[in-house]
Structure formats: structure tokens, C-alpha cells
Amino acid sequence: MHKINARYFPSGGPTRIEEDNSAIIPLVDGEEYFNAVRMEIGRAQSPGDAIYMLGWRFEADFRFNKSSNDPSELGTVLASKAATGVDVRIIMPTKWQLLDWLQKETEKELRDRNNNDLNNLLNWFGPKGNILHTDLLRKKTIGRDSPLSSRILLDYSGELFGTHHQKMVLILRGGAAVGFVAGIDFLADRLDSRRHDEKLPRPYSTNQKDTIKYYWHDAGARVEGPVVKSLFYFFNARWSYCLTLSDRAFKFKDGQTIPSLNPRVEMTSPRGKAQSTPLSSTTPLKGVYLAANFPERDVKGSNPAFHEPHGMFARPSIHTTGELYKKAxxxxxxxxxxxxxxxxxxxxxxxxxxxxxxxxxxxxxxxxxxxxxxxxxxxxxxxxxxxxxxxxxxxxxxxxxxxxxxxxxxxxxxxxxxxxxxxxDRSFIEAEDKGGGADSAMRDFLRDVKQAWSTDSELTVAAxxxxxxxxxxxxxxxxxxxxxxxxxxxxxxxxxxxxxxxxxxxxxxxxxxxxxxxxxxxxxxxxxxxxx
Structure with a gap:
């Protein structure tokens, strides 16, 4: 092993250090990142190709850029790809405890508490958040078909006050694979340029009636070479684990119903191996490593506050993001x-x-x-x-x-x-909730909670x-x-x-x-x- 890799990267964990064969290309701000992702998605065109996405949040009507020459939205692009036989799959999180709460109090009653953290939870995981956009993606039609109907999974596993926060795009085309790892979400206000030169408030790309009163700075990376195989490993683990979750139905106090969180599910395994993971013109780096964080506990059962051991992996814990940062x-x-x-x-x-x-x-x-x-x-x-x-x-x-x-x-x-x-800490280690975070707003509902955990699942690529x-x-x-x-x-x-x-x-x-x-x-x- 190169000495510099031994200096910076942790040993052990489910992924290996890739030496002299992989590379990353940093992408700064939404304009650059989304353009790069859009270009690669466009190259997946036929059966045998695949587009796999993990995210914290997606908007079905997200626009990849502000150009009137490319008005396509995320849902339309992915549905069109799926209709041609491309294996398209998305996993995004939800909070079943929050949905359970809405069976006892209406969303208006919760918002009338004027609790900013609780309002954020409702925006993210409530009926107008991931629940809505999952439904819109599933119902996106191409001709008479809805090709994404079984290919969007809501993942409600994890710890009570944590969330699945991994953000990844993995594209397989013609047997060759490329990946993206990022902190950025597929949301309209993230679409900002490195120049940040629009006059504030700046317009929304998907809703001209609203404006944005801030600039958005973000980053991601294109990932090339054998390290991409680690992305397949984590996506496959997440998809397979979601298939073991019991389905859930909800009838909210305001009358809205969710008959099933995942009514139709693609049961076949994702295409787990790429024939090749080529580099572009980029020179391979001395070392590239994919780090991850996963919760050790799960609240997938009937008790909204009961944690049981998480069964996604056969190893005791994966906290290599924290190990990576600490060693570096x-x-x-x-x-x-x-x-x-x-x-x-x-x-x-x-x-x-x-x-x-x-x-x-x-x-x-x-x-x-x-x-x-x-x-x-x-x-x-x-x-x-x-x-x-x-x-x-x-x-x-x-x-x-x-x-x-x-x-x-x-x-x-x-x-x-x-x-x-x-x-x-929630991104680095097995973190106990101390109160004060957005997820902790549910403590008002779960008054019997004495001890709870708030670990987020994460993916970070290092070079x-x-x-x-x-x-x-x-x-x-x-x-x-x-x-x-x-x-x-x-x-x-x-x-x-x-x-x-x-x-x-x-x-x-x-x-x-x-x-x-x-x-x-x-x-x-x-x-x-x-x-x-």
C-alpha cells in the first residue's frame, strides 16, 4: 500500500482502498453537478443499462438546468428511460412515526404549534414532501404506461431520530459504470451556479410564483474506476433490505389515506456488477476510498420508539465516515x-x-x-x-x-x-439523541421515549x-x-x-x-x- 494511503485512510470496513486505478472529479454547485449527472443519465438508453439513485429528497418536477432548451423534468426523464428498458430505481426515506402521528392530529394542528423543527419534518417527510413526490414519480406516464410504478421505494427503516441521508447516482451503460457521490439534493433551490450572481431574491426554476432569498453552495464528485463497485454494494444492500420491510398503511385525521407506502415493488435484484469501470481522461489517483455510515438500530417494528438491531449487514457496525475523518x-x-x-x-x-x-x-x-x-x-x-x-x-x-x-x-x-x-456526530458514529435536532420534534408525540438514537446513513468518497x-x-x-x-x-x-x-x-x-x-x-x- 502507498504510504500516503495508509496515512489518510482507515483500515477495515466493507470497502477497499483502490490504488492507482480510480479517480474523482469534484463538481462545485448545482449547475455543474446536475449538468454532469444529466449528461450521464442521457447515455443510458437500452435494456441492460441502469440508473440507480439514493437520496434524502427528490422533487418529481425537478429541472436539471434553467435553460428553456432543456425543459425536461426529473420524473419525465427517468420514466422515459424506464420505458425503453433501462433499469431505473430510486430509494428515498420517510418517517413512519410522523405519518402515524398524522392519524391522531391534522397537519394544520401540528403546524399551529409554530415549532420550526416540526414544520421542517412535515415539509420533508409529510404528505407534501417525499410522500407526494414518490407518488408523482410512480404515476408519471409514458403513453399508457407508468414505468416507474414499482421502482421508487420509500425506506422507513433506521433509527428514531436519524434518517437515510446518502446521496448517490449510479449509471450503468453498455456494461460500463460511473457514479456520483454528493451532498446535494434534487430540489429546485439547489440549482445555483458557482457565480451566485443572480439578484436576490432569485427565481425558482419550477415555480415562477415563488422566489429564493439566498444563494445555495454545494458540492459533489464524479467517481470513476473500480471504486464504483462499492456504490453497487451499498445500493444493492439498501434495495434488498427495503424488500424485507413490512408494508404500512395510514388514514390521517384529515381524511387522507395512504393505502400502502410501497404498493408495487420491483423484486428482482439490481444489476450488481459492471463489466468495466473505465476512467475518462482523468489520471488515476494514488488512492480512492468510499466511506459509509449506517445505523446500528432500527425502528421498523410496530412500536414507534422501540429500537432493535439493524439487520442490513452481517457486521456489527459501519462507521467508516467517522474513522476516515478522524484519521485524516x-x-x-x-x-x-x-x-x-x-x-x-x-x-x-x-x-x-x-x-x-x-x-x-x-x-x-x-x-x-x-x-x-x-x-x-x-x-x-x-x-x-x-x-x-x-x-x-x-x-x-x-x-x-x-x-x-x-x-x-x-x-x-x-x-x-x-x-x-x-x-x-450523527454522520460519523452511532449517535444518541440529546434533543434539539429537527427529528427530536417528534418527542412531543413519543413522550415515553427515554433513550433514542439519531444516526444518519451517509456516503462520502475520499481521495x-x-x-x-x-x-x-x-x-x-x-x-x-x-x-x-x-x-x-x-x-x-x-x-x-x-x-x-x-x-x-x-x-x-x-x-x-x-x-x-x-x-x-x-x-x-x-x-x-x-x-x-
């Missing part, structure tokens, strides 16, 4: 750069503390607008732990007017991780690249991200060279960390966050 942070020598919705993983405090003691610069970029609360974020962060590290060791920044939804980490221009795992040139994947991504937030062009060679030099580029986060950049960045959207 422990290997940092110069800097750790994290972009995320959150920066609250207590399980990472020990390795971050040790990194700070090694004089590693720790940078966290979070949103200036909250996805959960729908408003601007206070430019102060209460974190006794971060405050204890000292301002000379850590810099926390907000991106003004922007929801930062990317879940990525770059270390020392050698390591990059991109995926669905947030920088929270190492020790090339000392502009082709380095980690360095290129870092420069593109920093230029985007500074509102400058990475195509300008002066800007590129200064940001590539860490003795200069790091100064944008802390003036004492390097020589100042010479280029103007007066339009920067980066704002310093006070740690209190």
Missing part, C-alpha cells in the same frame, strides 16, 4: 479546511485539539443563511471547545447570503473528502493526490472554492498562483497566517465569525 485530521500537518452546514462533531474534538497543538491551521466555512431556520445566521458561534483552541489556530467564516450545504474536507493539498456526511502541480485534485478544488467565496476569478493566473501558495493564500482567513494577497477581493462574501 490526525494526519494533517499544515491546514484542515472544512465546508459544512454544521461544525459540531464532538467525536472529532480530540483530533482537532491535537492538530491545533501541532500548529495546524483549522478553517471552517459555514453558511451565512440557515437552511433549517430560513433566516440569516448570527455571526457568532458559541463553542467553548473552539474558543479554547485560540484565534491563532482556528478561523470560522460565514458565506454571506448563502446556505453552505457542501460537506467536504481538504487537508494539506493532499486529501479531499466529498459526500453526504455532515460534520456532526489522496500527492502531485505537486496544478493537476492536484485537492489543491485545484481548494483554489476554486476560495476564489468563489472571495468573488474573484480562478482563471486569473495572478489569483491562481497566490491562492496556490499556502504562505499567501491562508492569509485570507487570518492575516497572521501568511503574506497578504495582492489582488482586490472587495466583493468577498466571506465574513469572520466570532467564537464565544
Amino acid at each position: 485530521i490526525g494526519s494533517a500537518r499544515k491546514y484542515i479546511y472544512i465546508e459544512d452546514q454544521y461544525f459540531s462533531a464532538q467525536s472529532m474534538e480530540g483530533v482537532l485539539l491535537e492538530a491545533a497543538r501541532r500548529s495546524v491551521k483549522i478553517i471552517a466555512v459555514i453558511g451565512g443563511f440557515s437552511d433549517d431556520e430560513g433566516k440569516s445566521v448570527d455571526p457568532r458561534l458559541s463553542s467553548p471547545f473552539l474558543k479554547s483552541l485560540g484565534n491563532d489556530k482556528v478561523a470560522v467564516m460565514q458565506v454571506k447570503d448563502t446556505i453552505v450545504h457542501s460537506k467536504l474536507m481538504i487537508i494539506d493539498d493532499e486529501f479531499v473528502a466529498i459526500g453526504s456526511a455532515n460534520f456532526t 489522496v493526490d500527492d502531485r505537486r502541480n496544478d493537476l492536484n485534485v485537492a489543491m485545484r478544488l481548494r483554489i476554486l472554492l476560495w476564489a468563489e467565496h472571495l468573488r474573484v476569478s480562478a482563471e486569473d493566473q495572478v489569483i491562481w498562483r497566490q491562492l496556490s501558495d499556502l504562505e499567501v493564500g491562508l492569509s485570507i482567513f487570518n492575516k497572521s497566517w501568511g503574506r497578504p494577497v495582492s489582488f482586490d477581493h472587495g466583493n468577498s462574501r466571506l465574513l469572520h465569525v466570532e467564537i464565544v
Whole structure:
């Protein structure tokens, strides 16, 4: 094994480290990501091809781009592919406990509680969330047929206050496979460009009556080579496990009925093996690794609060996202750069503390607008732990007017991780619910809950690249991200060279960390966050 792979990647787990045969191509923001996915979906055209998708949320009428030349919607595109014999399958989560609650109280009665977390749960998993869009996808017609009717599964397994949060697209065409791993969802407000130059509020692509009062920053990666086989492994495991779940029916207090969560299910196994996993023009990287997080417990039974051992895998636990982050942070020598919705993983405090003691610069970029609360974020962060590290060791920044939804980490221009795992314990380890999260809003309904878990399932792809040139994947991504937030062009060679030099580029986060950049960045959207 290459020494650099042994430094950054954990050993063990259900997937292997792929050396000198796989690659990732980072994709920044919705416009770039969705265009890449749309192009690959378009290449799946005949029986024997397949399109497999895992996601937290999908909108049936999602548009891949804003161009009037391509008005196709997600549901129409996938139904058309299925009608030609392409094996199309989607898995998205729901909360059966929330649906059970709606049998006792109406949605209006729940919303009248003015609980923001509860409203979010209803938006995500209630009758107008994944339930609605699953139904719309299943009913999408091509001619007289509904080719997706048995190919959209609602997965209600997992822990009480956790969710299935994995986001993946896997495409098999002509025996060759390519994958995408991301933090981004197929929702209209995610469709934003790297320029973020539309005047706020900006228009919805699917609903011209509504507007969006924030920019959306996100990331994903195209995955190539034998590492794609690990995506097949996890998708097959999820689909097969869903087939073991008992069906559920609901009659809501307001009269609406759901006769079955999964009325028709494709019982055949997904096409589990690709004949080849070719690279495009990309050079294979020293190492690529797919990490995952899965709950150890399940509430699939009749008691909405009873956890039993999760039976998806024959191994005791899979928490390689946390193992990956912990080992990578422990290997940092110069800097750790994290972009995320959150920066609250207590399980990472020990390795971050040790990194700070090694004089590693720790940078966290979070949103200036909250996805959960729908408003601007206070430019102060209460974190006794971060405050204890000292301002000379850590810099926390907000991106003004922007929801930062990317879940990525770059270390020392050698390591990059991109995926669905947030920088929270529920994405890294078997997490016990302490209250305060959106899912915990159900505690009002489940008053007998004494102890519950909140582990999310996740997928994150990581790569190492020790090339000392502009082709380095980690360095290129870092420069593109920093230029985007500074509102400058990475195509300008002066800007590129200064940001590539860490003795200069790091100064944008802390003036004492390097020589100042010479280029103007007066339009920067980066704002310093006070740690209190």
C-alpha cells in the first residue's frame, strides 16, 4: 500500500482502498453537478443499462438546468428511460412515526404549534414532501404506461431520530459504470451556479410564483474506476433490505389515506456488477476510498420508539465516515479546511485539539443563511471547545447570503473528502439523541421515549493526490472554492498562483497566517465569525 494511503485512510470496513486505478472529479454547485449527472443519465438508453439513485429528497418536477432548451423534468426523464428498458430505481426515506402521528392530529394542528423543527419534518417527510413526490414519480406516464410504478421505494427503516441521508447516482451503460457521490439534493433551490450572481431574491426554476432569498453552495464528485463497485454494494444492500420491510398503511385525521407506502415493488435484484469501470481522461489517483455510515438500530417494528438491531449487514457496525475523518485530521500537518452546514462533531474534538497543538491551521466555512431556520445566521458561534483552541489556530467564516450545504474536507493539498456526511456526530458514529435536532420534534408525540438514537446513513468518497502541480485534485478544488467565496476569478493566473501558495493564500482567513494577497477581493462574501 502507498504510504500516503495508509496515512489518510482507515483500515477495515466493507470497502477497499483502490490504488492507482480510480479517480474523482469534484463538481462545485448545482449547475455543474446536475449538468454532469444529466449528461450521464442521457447515455443510458437500452435494456441492460441502469440508473440507480439514493437520496434524502427528490422533487418529481425537478429541472436539471434553467435553460428553456432543456425543459425536461426529473420524473419525465427517468420514466422515459424506464420505458425503453433501462433499469431505473430510486430509494428515498420517510418517517413512519410522523405519518402515524398524522392519524391522531391534522397537519394544520401540528403546524399551529409554530415549532420550526416540526414544520421542517412535515415539509420533508409529510404528505407534501417525499410522500407526494414518490407518488408523482410512480404515476408519471409514458403513453399508457407508468414505468416507474414499482421502482421508487420509500425506506422507513433506521433509527428514531436519524434518517437515510446518502446521496448517490449510479449509471450503468453498455456494461460500463460511473457514479456520483454528493451532498446535494434534487430540489429546485439547489440549482445555483458557482457565480451566485443572480439578484436576490432569485427565481425558482419550477415555480415562477415563488422566489429564493439566498444563494445555495454545494458540492459533489464524479467517481470513476473500480471504486464504483462499492456504490453497487451499498445500493444493492439498501434495495434488498427495503424488500424485507413490512408494508404500512395510514388514514390521517384529515381524511387522507395512504393505502400502502410501497404498493408495487420491483423484486428482482439490481444489476450488481459492471463489466468495466473505465476512467475518462482523468489520471488515476494514488488512492480512492468510499466511506459509509449506517445505523446500528432500527425502528421498523410496530412500536414507534422501540429500537432493535439493524439487520442490513452481517457486521456489527459501519462507521467508516467517522474513522476516515478522524484519521485524516490526525494526519494533517499544515491546514484542515472544512465546508459544512454544521461544525459540531464532538467525536472529532480530540483530533482537532491535537492538530491545533501541532500548529495546524483549522478553517471552517459555514453558511451565512440557515437552511433549517430560513433566516440569516448570527455571526457568532458559541463553542467553548473552539474558543479554547485560540484565534491563532482556528478561523470560522460565514458565506454571506448563502446556505453552505457542501460537506467536504481538504487537508494539506493532499486529501479531499466529498459526500453526504455532515460534520456532526450523527454522520460519523452511532449517535444518541440529546434533543434539539429537527427529528427530536417528534418527542412531543413519543413522550415515553427515554433513550433514542439519531444516526444518519451517509456516503462520502475520499481521495489522496500527492502531485505537486496544478493537476492536484485537492489543491485545484481548494483554489476554486476560495476564489468563489472571495468573488474573484480562478482563471486569473495572478489569483491562481497566490491562492496556490499556502504562505499567501491562508492569509485570507487570518492575516497572521501568511503574506497578504495582492489582488482586490472587495466583493468577498466571506465574513469572520466570532467564537464565544
